[in-house]
Amino acid sequence: MSPRRVVVVGYGMAGARLAEEVRRRDPDGERVALTIVGAESHTAYNRVLLSSVLAGSLTPDAVRLRGAENVDLRLDTEVSSVDRSIREVVLADGETLPYDALVLATGSAPWVPPTEGLRTDGGALAQGVHTFRTLDDCARIVAATAPGSPVAVLGGGLLGLEAARGLAGRGNLVTVVHPVDHLMERQLDPQAGAALAKSLRTLGIELRLGVLATRYLPGDGLKLDDGSHVPADLVVVSAGVRPSTELARSCGLTVDRGVVVDNALRTSDPRIFALGDCAEHPGTVSGLVQSAWDQAVVLADLLTGADPSSRYLGTPVVTRLKARDIDLAALGEVHTEPDEPGAEVLRLEDPARGRYAKLVLREDRVTGAILLGAPDAAAVITQLYDRGAPAPADRLALLLGRALPSPAQAGPADLPASAVICRCNTVSKGQLVSAWRAGARSTGALADATRATTGCGGCRDAVCGLADWLSAQEPA
Amino acid sequence: MPTPTHCPYCALQCGMTIKPGPVVEPREFPVNRGGLCQKGWTSAALLNTPGRLTTPLVKGEPASWEDALDHVAQRLQELRAEHGPDAVAVFGGGGLTNEKAYLLGKFARVALGTSQIDYNGRFCMSSAAAAGIRAFGVDRGLPFPVTDLANADAVLLIGANVAETMPPFVQHLRRAIDAGGLVVVDPRRTATAEQAAVHLAPTPGTDLALALGLLHVAVAEGHVDKDYLSRRTVGFEETWEVAARWWPEQVERVTGVSAADQRRAVAVLSRADNAYVLTARGTEQHASGSDMVSAWINLALALGLPGRSGSGFGCLTGQGNGQGGREHGQKADQLPGYRKIDDPAAREHVAEVWGVEPESLPGPGKSAYELLDSLGAGPRALMVFGSNVAVSAPRSAHVAERLAALDFLVVADFVLSETAVLADVVFPVTQWAEEGGTMTNLEGRVLLRGRAVTPPPGVRTDLEVLHELSVRLGQPAERFPVDEEAVFSELRKASAGGAADYAGISYERLRAGEALHWPCPDETHPGTPRLFLDRFAHADGKARMIAVDHRGPAELPDDDYPLSATTGRVLQHYQSGAQTRRIPELTAAVPEAFVEVHPDTAGRAGLGEGDVARVSSRRGEVLAKVRCVPGMRTDTVFLPFHFPGDQRANLITNPVLDPISRMPEFKVCAVRLEAVT
Structure with missing residues (x-):
């Protein structure tokens, strides 16, 4: 029996992980003949570590992913269309790749806000404007920033703040411009956002919150809608991403925000699957590597026949900011207020030191948490949340990540005879x-x-x- | 006459003196510096323990030596004639002297002609050994003297509770402890972890992810010794490709060890002038144990520690002669001198020393658990020396069934152990201070343990038993000497040229007080206290970094079995407890099994301090008294494995094996905790 022909479009973290999981189950390619088409010219890399590259702690080489063996890898290659009727992928150069199963792993692309001047008339990014999405982006940003030069980061979400911290660590004067009045508003409540802002300011990062950038002037900087001005030699755009769904749309698959998939990761065409950032699975937030990796396990089970009953049921979302000297974790329901019926909410605020800890429980289970500057707590709380395990009765110790110190060491007189x-x-x-x-x-x-x-x-x-x-x- | 000797228990082999009484006293010796733990202090009580066997037993009835030996020889010959040589299996132990381990392997291969021999060290050091050989080309638990640790600023201990398992060893960590340099990896807050500056408590079975996380941090924070890596190692690129995807926050989610603590641990190690990484059973007794040790070795190599004076990597051997016991041929795949049994040159060398044809030597046999699992269906007879498999093997109810399925079980022991009770024939043998022989301690140093007391009438040495049986099995009398020095002389020749080369070590040199660490290829050689200072033992002289990845435990907690169980030791008992449970002072301190549980976890099961809990896994259940320990993880319970019957921790453990070392997964299985109603 000849192996099934599986073509994967996209060689990012999802595509690379899928190849690896497939080969783990079928090392010699007896069951699956794998072809991967990647648009970038180099092998896949670990996008999660790009902020470490930007911060200078890892080299670009250090974040490359190992290539899977026994894979027909086509780099620097665009897919122009898919003909579902005869099950063929058509490449830009006209070559066709017949498939038994097609996997879309096309990822997502940065969204550039409609601020005047960010794009040239031709639609390209203007001089001095960079997105922060690829290894090449990283290289361009590093090459374009001289130490001490002013940089503006558009977007106070997770990636924007990681970029800001990395650039500040390199010696740049960084200003973050964020349209909402608190940082990381999806993952943080206002108090946590304020505490995080305090920590970032302590590290020398300027924040302009609740304002929109209205205009970019190359060599000068950004004009904001409150009339103020942010000097910047360079603008890093990190205002969110959009799933790359053009190919799926063009061949008629059901696309909502992303390519819609079921628990078997099938699209509306059962011979076509999707995973990672481009896919939209009910109840799953896209854009996180853990989801893509969990999906790769399921899809490899299905494609190789290793476990036909394997299904993807979602990934609990845990957000961890990777920025030196800031320890932030957020998970589950973060906006729940202490007076909400049915919820048990603990909160510790230490704004002077930029610390904030919030824990939400329901029926003795952790359902949400924000932990800023409480590094010892995040590990245990995350595990309880991931597993749905009952929380310890000592809630305060859980919130702080450590038990309160016991009374001073007992002297000889106080010890029981049995000690x-x-x-x-x-x-x-x-x-x-x-x-x-x-x-x-x-x-x-x-x-x-x-x-x-x-x-x-x-x-x-x-x-x-x-x-x-x-x-x-x-x-x- | 006070006689110098060494403690009968762990691999530290503390120096002690036996005085009339008999009583023991500690003696100045480098490993213990005059210290002894409670087991050592009370060890003399073993010498006149009330249950001492002095008469052979045949089907439970006293018999003469001649009758017992004749009976055993006859039954073995019958079974062999009927079913072939592999119908007889042999099971040895890591507490046997080098002489016994050597002669037992020779007895199996030559007198019995069976390939079916393995030993309880498989349950102990096999993962460490496999990883050591992969990385360094040779396996010596500590490739440096224990006393070198005393100059360390930082020590990373992984799965090692030395404060309970080898207490006098802690003296050598004093400087690191005082300098805030002790880092302990253990799911429990053990007596050792309590002394650490940083205690990392991973979810059981996730150590490998943690090791990858620490390597990731070391790279990202610029602590990797690149010059060392390029001069002395190969394989960093592939290793990093795996570690690259284990950034600290990712590791945190899998292990439960905070990213901040991972960074703290690496900071402690990297700022030290002298640092050591040491593993023990906690990280080795897993179905991915070899890979776990490799991951810790990778970290040590990345930091440039192994083979550098004042720093290093090592594994803490468990049993008294766990090191020597794995070098001289009682392992299924090995011949003396740490030679591989499938290596034609090794077979030729050893066959010549033994005076047999190389082709007559059997090939590799089954590993310990696989051997026990096959009893009855495969081997029809089993001979056990220096081991109590009814208590110490994983999934012990099943192992007891396999023992019962045998046609013939022979046990040599000095007390009626839980395994001896099941035997058709029991040989009463000498113990420890009643016989001479050498032991190789955890640092690869060969120690001479002279006879200190006269054995009770009626007992014989294991060497005598092997001699008598071999003669009855048709071997020339001189082929199996009864004198330990004669056996050792032969061992020296058999090991010559092997990895563990004892050729230059003689009783004479040992009696003169020389500190001889193997390899010691000739009598003028000073021995090798420190390996790898110039080169590692691979052909190119470089250490290998092995690109290993986290796999996780074979059995994950689920709704039916929501907790993880892990097992280990208490200070007062040793291994299956066959010896220590006979010493009143030790049983008074810890009389029975217990299960350590977080108070919340106990409370949810309706249990409180002192209640009897049933701890069940898919393989069986244990009854144990609850000890509420606030420092426990809420998802983990701990059981000591020293107790027999319903209290055997190994009734629940998972026999799934490491694919390389064949080590069972003793250290993690999924369990349920219930009140006994």
């Missing part, structure tokens, strides 16, 4: 006291009598302290 002083030899306070009363009046004598201190020696101070305490109690 083990020397773990290596299971010697309790009671045994030491008895030995003392029987005449062992020094640390050495106590060691001889009880073996305390004779293992790792870590309890020596405690035994000395006990001896001193006992000695002080002796009548003069």
